[in-house]
Amino acid sequence: MTDAAEAIAEAIPRPEEEPPPARIEAFSDGVFAIIITLLVLDLRVPREEALGGQSLDAALMRQWPLYAAYVLSFLQVGVVWSNHHTMFHYIRRSDHVLLVLNLLLLLCVAVLPFTTAMLAEYARAGHAERQLAAMVYSGALCAAGLFFSAMWQHALRAGLVSARADQHRLQSLRFHWMLVPLLYGLAFVIAWVDARLSIVIYIVLLVYYALPGPSVVRWQTRRGARLAALR
Amino acid sequence: MTDAAEAIAEAIPRPEEEPPPARIEAFSDGVFAIIITLLVLDLRVPREEALGGQSLDAALMRQWPLYAAYVLSFLQVGVVWSNHHTMFHYIRRSDHVLLVLNLLLLLCVAVLPFTTAMLAEYARAGHAERQLAAMVYSGALCAAGLFFSAMWQHALRAGLVSARADQHRLQSLRFHWMLVPLLYGLAFVIAWVDARLSIVIYIVLLVYYALPGPSVVRWQTRRGARLAALR
Amino acid sequence: MTDAAEAIAEAIPRPEEEPPPARIEAFSDGVFAIIITLLVLDLRVPREEALGGQSLDAALMRQWPLYAAYVLSFLQVGVVWSNHHTMFHYIRRSDHVLLVLNLLLLLCVAVLPFTTAMLAEYARAGHAERQLAAMVYSGALCAAGLFFSAMWQHALRAGLVSARADQHRLQSLRFHWMLVPLLYGLAFVIAWVDARLSIVIYIVLLVYYALPGPSVVRWQTRRGARLAALR
Amino acid sequence: MTDAAEAIAEAIPRPEEEPPPARIEAFSDGVFAIIITLLVLDLRVPREEALGGQSLDAALMRQWPLYAAYVLSFLQVGVVWSNHHTMFHYIRRSDHVLLVLNLLLLLCVAVLPFTTAMLAEYARAGHAERQLAAMVYSGALCAAGLFFSAMWQHALRAGLVSARADQHRLQSLRFHWMLVPLLYGLAFVIAWVDARLSIVIYIVLLVYYALPGPSVVRWQTRRGARLAALR
Numbered sequence: 001m002t003d004a005a006e007a008i009a010e011a012i013p014r015p016e017e018e019p020p021p022a023r024i025e026a027f028s029d030g031v032f033a034i035i036i037t038l039l040v041l042d043l044r045v046p047r048e049e050a051l052g053g054q055s056l057d058a059a060l061m062r063q064w065p066l067y068a069a070y071v072l073s074f075l076q077v078g079v080v081w082s083n084h085h086t087m088f089h090y091i092r093r094s095d096h097v098l099l100v101l102n103l104l105l106l107l108c109v110a111v112l113p114f115t116t117a118m119l120a121e122y123a124r125a126g127h128a129e130r131q132l133a134a135m136v137y138s139g140a141l142c143a144a145g146l147f148f149s150a151m152w153q154h155a156l157r158a159g160l161v162s163a164r165a166d167q168h169r170l171q172s173l174r175f176h177w178m179l180v181p182l183l184y185g186l187a188f189v190i191a192w193v194d195a196r197l198s199i200v201i202y203i204v205l206l207v208y209y210a211l212p213g214p215s216v217v218r219w220q221t222r223r224g225a226r227l228a229a230l231r
Numbered sequence: 232m233t234d235a236a237e238a239i240a241e242a243i244p245r246p247e248e249e250p251p252p253a254r255i256e257a258f259s260d261g262v263f264a265i266i267i268t269l270l271v272l273d274l275r276v277p278r279e280e281a282l283g284g285q286s287l288d289a290a291l292m293r294q295w296p297l298y299a300a301y302v303l304s305f306l307q308v309g310v311v312w313s314n315h316h317t318m319f320h321y322i323r324r325s326d327h328v329l330l331v332l333n334l335l336l337l338l339c340v341a342v343l344p345f346t347t348a349m350l351a352e353y354a355r356a357g358h359a360e361r362q363l364a365a366m367v368y369s370g371a372l373c374a375a376g377l378f379f380s381a382m383w384q385h386a387l388r389a390g391l392v393s394a395r396a397d398q399h400r401l402q403s404l405r406f407h408w409m410l411v412p413l414l415y416g417l418a419f420v421i422a423w424v425d426a427r428l429s430i431v432i433y434i435v436l437l438v439y440y441a442l443p444g445p446s447v448v449r450w451q452t453r454r455g456a457r458l459a460a461l462r
Numbered sequence: 463m464t465d466a467a468e469a470i471a472e473a474i475p476r477p478e479e480e481p482p483p484a485r486i487e488a489f490s491d492g493v494f495a496i497i498i499t500l501l502v503l504d505l506r507v508p509r510e511e512a513l514g515g516q517s518l519d520a521a522l523m524r525q526w527p528l529y530a531a532y533v534l535s536f537l538q539v540g541v542v543w544s545n546h547h548t549m550f551h552y553i554r555r556s557d558h559v560l561l562v563l564n565l566l567l568l569l570c571v572a573v574l575p576f577t578t579a580m581l582a583e584y585a586r587a588g589h590a591e592r593q594l595a596a597m598v599y600s601g602a603l604c605a606a607g608l609f610f611s612a613m614w615q616h617a618l619r620a621g622l623v624s625a626r627a628d629q630h631r632l633q634s635l636r637f638h639w640m641l642v643p644l645l646y647g648l649a650f651v652i653a654w655v656d657a658r659l660s661i662v663i664y665i666v667l668l669v670y671y672a673l674p675g676p677s678v679v680r681w682q683t684r685r686g687a688r689l690a691a692l693r
Numbered sequence: 694m695t696d697a698a699e700a701i702a703e704a705i706p707r708p709e710e711e712p713p714p715a716r717i718e719a720f721s722d723g724v725f726a727i728i729i730t731l732l733v734l735d736l737r738v739p740r741e742e743a744l745g746g747q748s749l750d751a752a753l754m755r756q757w758p759l760y761a762a763y764v765l766s767f768l769q770v771g772v773v774w775s776n777h778h779t780m781f782h783y784i785r786r787s788d789h790v791l792l793v794l795n796l797l798l799l800l801c802v803a804v805l806p807f808t809t810a811m812l813a814e815y816a817r818a819g820h821a822e823r824q825l826a827a828m829v830y831s832g833a834l835c836a837a838g839l840f841f842s843a844m845w846q847h848a849l850r851a852g853l854v855s856a857r858a859d860q861h862r863l864q865s866l867r868f869h870w871m872l873v874p875l876l877y878g879l880a881f882v883i884a885w886v887d888a889r890l891s892i893v894i895y896i897v898l899l900v901y902y903a904l905p906g907p908s909v910v911r912w913q914t915r916r917g918a919r920l921a922a923l924r
């Protein structure tokens with residue numbers, strides 16, 4: 001009977017059936033690499049016969065929102081990739097919830113070529129269109145941020161994280177990544193007022209999350225460590 | 232003469248010439264990552280000049296089947312990827328038949344961007360078109376399911392699977408994966424009656440195969456273990 | 463002075479600067495995975511408004527050359543991938559020539575989405591167009607075969623191959639892969655006579671190179687071993 | 694108090710949070726593989742109905758700039774990939790600056806499908822258009838060269854490079870890679886005079902950087918070694 005109990009216990013799905021973190025990370029890296037490269041497909045070469053009387057440089061200049069959107073989204077994906085790597089630096093095990101959340105994160109990031117193209121297409125359109133394009137752009141990134149943050153919260157709660165990691169640091173990263181959806185949510189709301197302003201927020205966010213060891217994390221980690229030392 | 236016999240024996244193609252399972256899995260992961268990302272190419276930005284009098288949000292709303300199909304197929308590929316990983320968790324060796332079946336599986340999954348675009352294009356068309364689009368969609372996934380299931384059957388039969396794996400579990404997975412083509416076959420038949428109903432089946436299947444340690448596998452494995460314990 | 467001589471000897475470019483075989487293989491795998499997946503982009507969904515009075519299934523049927531070409535080229539890339547793997551199973555070191563030949567091989571394989579689309583577009587056109595499309599298709603694969611074979615010849619000559627490998631087998635593979643450009647060259651010539659006939663050759667080649675441990679290699683290896691045993 | 698100091702020291706972002714060089718290289722390899730393959734999307738099959746009275750071979754011939762641009766850019770990416778590998782052969786650690794510079798390098802290389810398509814589109818246009826297309830093409834590669842060179846300079850300065858590497862060689866590579874942006878800058882200026890001449894420079898550069906152990910590096914390394922030996 002103990003044998004049966006053992007067999008039954010053994011029968012409970014074993015976590016190793018889930019792709020290990022390295023596998024999830026490699027798959028995500030692949031998806032990020034493709035998304036970042038697909039962005040170039042939206043840079044359209046003005047066809048010679050469509051130039052009309054216009055010169056090529058005027059036609060190329062006129063497309064500046066395409067270039068701006070390309071650079072913005074390229075760096076955006078780069079920052080997500082880099083933060084994704086930081087997260088998986090600490091993750092030791094994966095479970096089904098992590099897998100599904102990661103898939104939902106990829107789903108939201110993978111629409112970037114679409115939201116980027118829309119942002120570029122309507123950058124010089126009327127207020128209402130520009131507003132909507134900026135809101136869709138922010139919305140998708142806000143959703144991505146939510147899933148990203150949810151992944152980390154879940155990883156902390158479910159003990160998927162390396163036990164030897166510095167607890168202050170893990171908590172700072174939690175705070176750090178919780179800010180992302182909030183800030184994109186803010187960009188979403190601000191797009192309602194002025195789409196241009198929300199683009200400024202994207203750039204600020206980009207610079208902030210692109211900075212090495214972002215100051216808030218450092219400040220937070222230090223503060224946590226100091227408080228712990230005093231106790 | 233024994234030397235000659237040995238040389239001849241040696242000359243028989245050695246299995247290591249086949250890509251090892253890790254290699255097949257990495258190649259498949261690459262293909263899955265690309266398929267899942269190509270899906271976004273079908274999300275078309277309504278061109279400004281094509282809006283006519285229509286507002287952008289109305290134009291975006293009108294495209295809802297594109298978004299629904301994107302999410303559906305994205306998750307579909309994600310689930311195939313995850314199950315593919317589960318399978319290769321147990322596979323220790325590869326042979327030529329496995330390689331060819333895997334290639335045929337990829338061939339069927341790789342048409343998803345096409346079948347998805349068709350499903351979205353004809354979601355609001357007449358009955359006959361919708362029916363056909365849903366049948367093509369189900370058909371491709373049913374074929375993918377057949378090859379997926381055939382891979383596993385072959386792996387079990389040809390002894391490509393880790394000898395230390397729990398036999399009850401291997402059999403449950405066999406049953407679990409044999410269901411896939413049957414259920415997509417059902418969706419195929421139901422599409423004949425009502426395309427909308429077959430889409431409901433896709434979603435149910437998605438949720439079922441996305442669940443951690445799907446209940447049928449767990450139930451089956453436990454039952455097998457219990458029966459073995461009683462014997 | 464000996465120091466100087468040593469330093470100079472040391473200064474000669476070291477082979478490790480070249481990507482190791484594993485790296486070249488991984489890069490090529492990535493390119494193969496993308497080529498094989500891009501093929502689906504040519505499966506065009508008939509747009510609803512373009513159907514005219516025609517039914518969707520008639521429109522889909524009319525596109526049969528697209529599907530045939532998709533399956534043909536998908537399997538073609540799969541076979542190249544698998545043979546590429548077999549080759550790198552034996553290659554232990556890489557050098558610059560191997561790198562360049564491999565790049566030229568990829569260049570020829572990467573045009574498959576183009577040549578495939580042309581083959582499909584002109585499958586039902588006049589004799590001259592069909593002829594040309596089949597010749598371009600064969601020509602690209604013939605060139606790919608030449609570079610593939612050249613890679614192996616170079617690897618054997620430059621001693622890039624594992625020293626412990628069975629010499630008979632290496633030679634059989636040399637013969638085996640030398641056949642590829644010859645047979646595609648034949649398909650090229652035959653396309654001049656009848657494009658349909660050259661497509662039959664593609665399929666025969668596909669089946670032949672897809673077979674596990676192709677008979678000619680086995681026969682050759684055995685024969686070499688037997689001759690060596692008699693000596 | 695020492696504990697607090699230690700904790701604070703510990704809190705300083707640790708370099709391992711950055712993706713290790715192997716990861717950056719794998720991600721870049723993925724991006725290179727996709728860029729190199731996307732180039733084929735610009736090879737357009739002349740549609741049967743668009744041929745008019747023209748024969749298919751005339752239509753294909755007329756597109757020769759497409760093929761030339763495809764081959765040129767394919768090899769270009771191949772050479773960047775190979776040099777990227779050589780660089781990472783020596784890099785042992787990564788830091789945030791390296792990560793950002795690498796991302797900017799990829800951003801510049803990823804526009805190649807766009808600049809290539811423009812070069813092909815305007816290869817037979819008027820002087821002004823051809824000039825501009827060649828300048829954009831050179832400009833993007835010049836920028837890529839700048840970031841590539843900056844990566845190496847930074848890696849040397851920040852001590853990211855293997856300590857056991859031959860110093861003469863590292864310095865030769867520095868010189869070698871500093872030439873790239875200069876030469877593309879030259880091509881940029883020359884495009885102002887004659888676009889055709891700048892294309893000749895591209896080809897010369899391609900051959901030079903594709904050569905095994907480029908002569909300037911070898912000469913430089915030897916010279917450095919000789920000078921060191923005399924001292």
